[in-house]
Amino acid sequence: MSNVNRGDGAKVLIVEDEKPLRELLQAELRRSGHMVQVAANGEEGLARYREEIFNVVLLDIRMPGSDGVEILKQMKSESNVPEIIMFTGHGTIETAVECIKHGAYDYLTKPVKLDELELVITKAHEKNRLRLENISLKLEVQKLDSHRIVGKSPGILKVLETVKRWGAVDEHVLIFGESGTGKELVARAVHEASPRAQKPFITVNCGRLDVHTAESELFGHMQGAFTSAVKGRAGLFELSDQGTLFMDEVSEMTLDVQVKLLRILETGTFRRLGGNRDISVDVRFVFATNKKLEDKVERGEFREDLFHRINMLPISIPPLRERAEDILPLTWFFLQNGSSNGQGSWEISPEAMAALRAYHWPGNVRELRNTIRRASILAKDRVITADLLPFTPPRLFTAEASAKVDPETPPLPLWVMEREHIRHVLEKVEGNKSQAAKILEIDRKTLYTKLERYGLPA
Numbered sequence: 001m002s003n004v005n006r007g008d009g010a011k012v013l014i015v016e017d018e019k020p021l022r023e024l025l026q027a028e029l030r031r032s033g034h035m036v037q038v039a040a041n042g043e044e045g046l047a048r049y050r051e052e053i054f055n056v057v058l059l060d061i062r063m064p065g066s067d068g069v070e071i072l073k074q075m076k077s078e079s080n081v082p083e084i085i086m087f088t089g090h091g092t093i094e095t096a097v098e099c100i101k102h103g104a105y106d107y108l109t110k111p112v113k114l115d116e117l118e119l120v121i122t123k124a125h126e127k128n129r130l131r132l133e134n135i136s137l138k139l140e141v142q143k144l145d146s147h148r149i150v151g152k153s154p155g156i157l158k159v160l161e162t163v164k165r166w167g168a169v170d171e172h173v174l175i176f177g178e179s180g181t182g183k184e185l186v187a188r189a190v191h192e193a194s195p196r197a198q199k200p201f202i203t204v205n206c207g208r209l210d211v212h213t214a215e216s217e218l219f220g221h222m223q224g225a226f227t228s229a230v231k232g233r234a235g236l237f238e239l240s241d242q243g244t245l246f247m248d249e250v251s252e253m254t255l256d257v258q259v260k261l262l263r264i265l266e267t268g269t270f271r272r273l274g275g276n277r278d279i280s281v282d283v284r285f286v287f288a289t290n291k292k293l294e295d296k297v298e299r300g301e302f303r304e305d306l307f308h309r310i311n312m313l314p315i316s317i318p319p320l321r322e323r324a325e326d327i328l329p330l331t332w333f334f335l336q337n338g339s340s341n342g343q344g345s346w347e348i349s350p351e352a353m354a355a356l357r358a359y360h361w362p363g364n365v366r367e368l369r370n371t372i373r374r375a376s377i378l379a380k381d382r383v384i385t386a387d388l389l390p391f392t393p394p395r396l397f398t399a400e401a402s403a404k405v406d407p408e409t410p411p412l413p414l415w416v417m418e419r420e421h422i423r424h425v426l427e428k429v430e431g432n433k434s435q436a437a438k439i440l441e442i443d444r445k446t447l448y449t450k451l452e453r454y455g456l457p458a
Contacts, residue, residue, distance in 0.1 A: 009033035010055040010125035013082075015045030015071065017063040021110075025058065028114055034121070042071040049075055050222055051277045053234040054082045055128045056105075056121050061088035061095065069098060076103040078223055078231045081131060083124035087112055132200075132239065149185050150333045153323035159186060159315060166313045167193025172265065174250075174310050175288040177317030179457030180364030183288040184246060186315060190286055191244040199243030204236055207249035207433070208448065214257050215273050225274025237270060240283045250310070251291040251302060262306045285310070290457065320361040320368065327356050330365060334372040335384070346376070351386035359391050362423070367455025390419075419454040422447075431457065 012034050016022040019040070026036045037054075039045035041063050049057065057075065061068035072084055086099045089110035096107040105124045108117065149160060166173050167190050175183045184203060191201045209217055216225070220235030236245060247253075253261065264270050265285070269278040287310050296302035320327065328348075335346045348356075361367055375388040422440065429435040437447040451457065 009035060010121055010128070011035045011053075012037070012056045012058065012121065013045065013048055013054045014038045014058045015042060015063070015068070016058070016060045017041055018060075021112075025112075025117075029118075029121070032118060042066040042068065046071055046074055049082070050078065050232050051272070051275055052279045053079075053220075053238050056124045057082050057084045058117075058121075059084055059086050059104075061086055061099075062090060069095070069102065072099060072104055073102050079233070081128065081234070083128045085117075085120055085124060148333070149182065149189060150330050151323060151326035152329060153318075153325040155318035155323045156326055159317055160189070162315050163189045164193055166190055166315065168195075169313065170194065170196075170284060171313055172285040172287065172310055173313045173315060175286065175315045175317065177288070177290065178319045178364055179290045179451075180366030180455060181317040181319060182365050183248060183290075183317060186317060187244075187246040187248075187286040187288060190315075191246075191284075194244070194284065196243050196284055200240055201244050201246065202236055202240045203246040203248065205248045207252040209253075214254065215260070218257070219260070219270050220272040222272050222274035225272070229274070232272070235272065237264065237281050237283060238279065241281045242283075244284045244286055246286045246288070248288045249290070250287040251289040251293055251296055255301075255303065258303045258306050262303065262309060265306075265309050320364045324357055327361075327368065328353065330368055331356060331372055331384075334369050335376060346382050346384065348384045349386060352384045352389060355386050355389050355391050359389075363455035363457060366452075370453065370455040418450070419456065422450060422454065423456055426456070 009032065012029055014022055014025050014029075014036060016025065016038070017040055022038050022040070026038050029036045037048060039048050042065055045057075045059065046066075059068045059072060059075075066074075068086060068088070072086065075082070075084060080103070083105040084103065085106050085108065086096075086104045087108040087110060088095070099107050105127070106120050108120065149156065151157070163186060173187075173190055175186050177183050177186075187203075188201060191197060204217065206214075215221075216229075216233070216235070218235050218237055220233050220238055221229050223229055223232045260270060264281070264283075268282065269280050271278060293302055293307050293311070297304045297307050320330075331348065332346075335348075356368075363370075371389060372384070375384050378388050379385070422436070425436050425439050426433075429439070433444055433447060437444045440447065442450075
């Protein structure tokens with residue numbers, strides 16, 4: 001039996017010591033389209049609860065060993081995701097109040113009417129679904145700006161055509177493009193063009209996963225799997241079930257995690273950190289990278305078998321400098337959708353248009369967006385002029401270079417100098433973020449924040 005729900009029914013755990021009732025409930029709920037697992041006592045039920053994520057738990061109060069109220073408290077202390085419905089043949093108002101106080105969704109008395117139970121499970125499942133959607137939204141960390149793909153160049157039109165074709169094919173996709181070209185936008189477009197469009201779309205940046213926490217984030221963990229694991233937690237693979245998981249910077253994933261990812265792609269199963277049971281998932285993966293994976297394979301930094309497995313449906317996004325036709329449409333889009341400087345129409349001076357088209361945009365669309373956002377804040381009359389754009393020839397900000405600067409040249413803002421210095425350091429270390437952060441004497445997280453702010457390759 002699969003460990004995840006494939007339809008609209010709930011994934012239900014029944015904890016009941018009376019075998020005839022347990023088997024009856026299991027059969028009837030399966031007939032209604034639910035995925036059902038059972039446990040004969042509280043300890044067994046708690047063990048199953050810790051192994052994987054359920055939507056609804058049916059928990060008897062009076063059982064040998066630990067009673068249902070104690071099991072309820074333990075379950076709620078470890079995870080508040082599933083809704084727990086209590087039932088008993090010896091109900092009292094005091095017991096019902098205690099169960100609700102400790103987080104039970106509802107309280108039913110035996111004999112349980114199947115139609116009434118089905119209605120309660122349906123309502124509990126809906127509440128659970130909404131909670132999981134909220135978790136997914138928080139994990140997604142959606143941006144405030146629109147996710148439209150703007151452009152009319154042949155390069156971007158080819159990308160959109162490929163997105164439409166690959167979206168309908170339920171196979172994994174690999175997106176390649178320089179930082180800032182909009183790989184997440186394209187991944188979302190693939191998801192929205194697929195039959196999974198109404199299911200979760202969850203993102204993870206593999207480059208920001210610490211080597212010690214990557215497995216916990218992706219696979220989830222059991223309570224006690226490591227020192228700080230005071231509660232069991234579902235990983236991103238489980239939360240992406242039925243939907244799409246976008247794995248950005250997949251080239252930065254460690255080799256040991258690559259092995260486990262390959263297993264998931266091949267079998268659809270994985271184990272939580274500290275767990276001993278397989279969990280099945282139905283996830284469509286969309287991967288992205290700004291590195292040439294073939295080179296990483298040659299250097300032994302990326303598994304060849306994994307590369308061939310994820311490179312079945314490739315999408316290559318051209319950099320902005322190769323699609324100059326898109327610069328002004330994108331500029332107007334960012335002005336109309338991202339500006340907070342009052343209301344009314346914007347204008348762009350001819351000099352500013354020329355500067356925008358002439359600039360090489362090493363940070364691609366992200367750099368353009370941040371540049372226009374800053375210019376719109378500084379603009380006084382809702383006109384973007386050339387003096388609002390920081391397009392001076394790139395300089396190396398060293399003592400030697402500073403001595404050669406023409407004294408008549410207007411001084412540059414501090415943020416421009418910082419951006420160019422960070423860009424220079426990254427070029428020197430060939431994009432190695434850890435080494436760059438060390439040279440700049442800042443931590444890696446601060447570096448990523450500055451890269452995002454300045455529209456530099458992240």
